[in-house]
Amino acid sequence: MNGPESLNNETSCLCETRDSHHSQEIIDEILEILGHLATDSETITSLRSCSLVSKSWVPTCQRHLFHTVTFASWNIGRWLNTFPVLEEGPAHYVKELSIQIGGRFCVPEVHFQRTLWFGNVRNVTLLGNWYGRRIYPFWRLPQSVTSLAIGTDVFTLVDTRDLLARLPNLDSLSHWCDLADDRAPPAIEAVPRGRFSGRLQLIEGPAYEDLTNMLLEVPTGLRFTEVDIFCNHKCSLSTVRLVEACAKTLVKLSYGISVYGEPHSSFQSDWF
Amino acid sequence: MLSSNVDGVGGSERSFDFSKFPTLQEVDFGVGWLGGDILWIPTALSTLKPATSPRISAIRFDFDSDSSTSRSTEASLLIDAGSGLRWVANEFTRIEREFEGAVNLTVVRNPGPKAVFDTLNVRFRFCRGNGARRTDRFTSCRYFRITLVEMSSADAHPVCLFQPVIFWR
Numbered sequence: 001m002n003g004p005e006s007l008n009n010e011t012s013c014l015c016e017t018r019d020s021h022h023s024q025e026i027i028d029e030i031l032e033i034l035g036h037l038a039t040d041s042e043t044i045t046s047l048r049s050c051s052l053v054s055k056s057w058v059p060t061c062q063r064h065l066f067h068t069v070t071f072a073s074w075n076i077g078r079w080l081n082t083f084p085v086l087e088e089g090p091a092h093y094v095k096e097l098s099i100q101i102g103g104r105f106c107v108p109e110v111h112f113q114r115t116l117w118f119g120n121v122r123n124v125t126l127l128g129n130w131y132g133r134r135i136y137p138f139w140r141l142p143q144s145v146t147s148l149a150i151g152t153d154v155f156t157l158v159d160t161r162d163l164l165a166r167l168p169n170l171d172s173l174s175h176w177c178d179l180a181d182d183r184a185p186p187a188i189e190a191v192p193r194g195r196f197s198g199r200l201q202l203i204e205g206p207a208y209e210d211l212t213n214m215l216l217e218v219p220t221g222l223r224f225t226e227v228d229i230f231c232n233h234k235c236s237l238s239t240v241r242l243v244e245a246c247a248k249t250l251v252k253l254s255y256g257i258s259v260y261g262e263p264h265s266s267f268q269s270d271w272f
Numbered sequence: 273m274l275s276s277n278v279d280g281v282g283g284s285e286r287s288f289d290f291s292k293f294p295t296l297q298e299v300d301f302g303v304g305w306l307g308g309d310i311l312w313i314p315t316a317l318s319t320l321k322p323a324t325s326p327r328i329s330a331i332r333f334d335f336d337s338d339s340s341t342s343r344s345t346e347a348s349l350l351i352d353a354g355s356g357l358r359w360v361a362n363e364f365t366r367i368e369r370e371f372e373g374a375v376n377l378t379v380v381r382n383p384g385p386k387a388v389f390d391t392l393n394v395r396f397r398f399c400r401g402n403g404a405r406r407t408d409r410f411t412s413c414r415y416f417r418i419t420l421v422e423m424s425s426a427d428a429h430p431v432c433l434f435q436p437v438i439f440w441r
Contacts, residue, residue: 225295235312240286247292251327256302257310 027062068096070138072105074257091117102128102154118142140166149174156180162190170194174201175211197223204231212238215246223249230256247251286310291324302334314359322371330376333360
């Protein structure tokens with residue numbers, strides 16, 4: 001077999017002989033290969049077709065079809081209509097979840113609690129601009145999350161701290177937006193308790209000092225192996241403190257700087 | 273203790289002391305502007321020593337002046353940036369020598385208009401080795417990559433493979 005075309009032919013053959021002597025292990029292996037190649041629409045369509053062949057083909061196909069899911073206002077209803085029962089849906093196959101929690105395409109807040117359905121999700125990206133409402137009380141993300149990217153300004157510093165405090169397995173953190181106004185912080189503030197041993201990406205802005213200070217207060221310490229910093233001007237004291245807090249574990253340091261606040265090209269492709 | 277030997281105006285600028293980073297393998301600096309003080313970058317590079325950074329294997333310096341030259345071409349700013357770049361070049365030469373070619377040094381440079389580039393008059397002199405093309409000024413290209421990718425065990429000198437990656441943007 002060489003490439004998706006061969007695989008598509010192979011799966012077509014299998015479709016014709018669904019009751020034949022092919023063992024489930026072989027079929028699963030073929031579907032796994034097809035799933036790993038499912039980067040173009042044609043292959044994804046093939047995978048969808050395969051999922052309709054037999055019930056025994058469904059789990060392997062769904063594991064790849066629902067590996068990455070993006071929720072916004074225009075598609076959340078479709079998911080709920082298709083999979084109204086949690087146990088029968090493919091939520092547990094989702095490894096990467098992106099949610100629009102602000103802006104024009106914001107997912108309705110009533111659906112936020114449903115993020116707990118995705119009990120095996122690893123990477124979560126939160127997107128959307130401030131649209132006049134604070135998301136409170138903040139919902140919880142599954143504790144399985146190891147990588148969190150925050151590209152939204154709907155959170156206050158307290159919200160962010162609270163969010164991190166609920167993610168004990170968090171390894172990597174990306175934050176590239178401002179923070180919402182924090183006018184009424186609670187008396188008792190949560191303490192981030194992730195592992196913080198993966199990758200840290202921060203972009204300097206109005207929230208930068210607060211975020212770095214929050215991370216420096218992590219009681220278990222920072223063990224990031226990779227740090228990406230993008231600053232608008234000079235190398236600040238906060239940045240040096242943050243990077244040096246990871247000195248014993250740091251493997252890769254990337255530092256972008258632009259006096260005009262426009263991310264350097266080598267960072268743009270990775271960050272945005 | 274923080275490195276503070278580049279304390280500039282206001283005393284808020286610092287640099288990294290890489291002697292405190294024993295596990296460091298890669299360093300990547302991207303400078304997306306032209307003008308101002310980038311002396312903290314060569315200051316940080318100056319702390320990279322074989323004894324304290326035994327695992328370092330790659331250093332990348334990406335200088336993209338193209339996006340800002342139309343807005344900032346004041347001579348004083350150019351001189352500041354130029355002196356920083358010269359120091360970066362010197363540090364690369366030192367790193368190449370002290371690490372005996374074991375570090376992959378990459379410079380990606382988008383010099384922008386030729387006039388600006390001439391003003392900077394920066395030379396990176398680490399392109400050498402058997403059969404390699406030696407060029408230290410590239411005014412005709414808008415984007416280049418110089419990569420030391422292989423070290424010859426025979427003569428213990430790094431063999432420089434010059435890669436003129438040119439993007440006409």
